[in-house]
Amino acid sequence: MKFLKAGDSALVIELGNEISPIINFKLKKITEFLDNLNQRGIKDLLPTYRSIIVYYDPLVVSFEEIKNVVEINCNFENEKIEEIEKEIVEIPVVYGGEYGPDLGNIAAHNNLTEEEVIKIHTSGEYLVYMLGFTPGFPYLGGMSKKIATPRLKEPRTKIPAGSVGIAGEQTGVYPIESPGGWQLLGRSPLDFFNPNSEKPFLLKAGQYIKFVAITEEEYLKLKGKEA
Numbered sequence: 001m002k003f004l005k006a007g008d009s010a011l012v013i014e015l016g017n018e019i020s021p022i023i024n025f026k027l028k029k030i031t032e033f034l035d036n037l038n039q040r041g042i043k044d045l046l047p048t049y050r051s052i053i054v055y056y057d058p059l060v061v062s063f064e065e066i067k068n069v070v071e072i073n074c075n076f077e078n079e080k081i082e083e084i085e086k087e088i089v090e091i092p093v094v095y096g097g098e099y100g101p102d103l104g105n106i107a108a109h110n111n112l113t114e115e116e117v118i119k120i121h122t123s124g125e126y127l128v129y130m131l132g133f134t135p136g137f138p139y140l141g142g143m144s145k146k147i148a149t150p151r152l153k154e155p156r157t158k159i160p161a162g163s164v165g166i167a168g169e170q171t172g173v174y175p176i177e178s179p180g181g182w183q184l185l186g187r188s189p190l191d192f193f194n195p196n197s198e199k200p201f202l203l204k205a206g207q208y209i210k211f212v213a214i215t216e217e218e219y220l221k222l223k224g225k226e227a
Helices: 021-037 063-073 103-109 114-123 216-222
Strands: 002-005 010-014 042-047 051-056 088-095 126-131 138-141 156-159 163-167 170-173 178-180 183-187 208-213
Touching (some): 002 063, 010 063, 021 051, 021 063, 051 063, 088 114, 103 114, 103 183, 114 183, 114 208, 138 170
Antiparallel strands (some): 002 010, 126 138, 126 208, 156 178, 163 170
């Protein structure tokens, strides 16, 4: 565990140089500890793939005070990730057609049928490493290399909110309408970002998500629209 200064009002707690579920588990535990600590002066926490940035008020709490409290209370070396209960969030997705215009591209690139792509995509559990890029965008780990597909050569200028895509060996969900170059294979009716809600983000780092295939009729019903 390394503690690095980031200016005079932030510190970085770095746990490694790789993307791994074990490092992410430890980050989640440290984030939860600091969040529940209610330490005066800690203003915000920003977890990433392998580190966490702690923003603080230097007039209230010091770098050394935060460093010491984390070192004393956040030793998770004896805990095994296999023994940790997963928090799994199911994400309904309608695949293909107008909702997933690149499903055929993904299938052709990997010498698979569209049905095989859907089966592979819905068979895994994906760890949410962090949120970023746009509000609530989940960076996920755990996608099968069998459906890995390069980004589009020319990004789209507008992608609907809830679109599920693949870029290289990653899959993710666009929480808001935005430009993007990921290959789209489906769309979810869920609201991943709502700035007017007490909890604006549907997902959080450390959770696992599982995609579940639904029909267009089910999609429209969940969106509150008539089929």
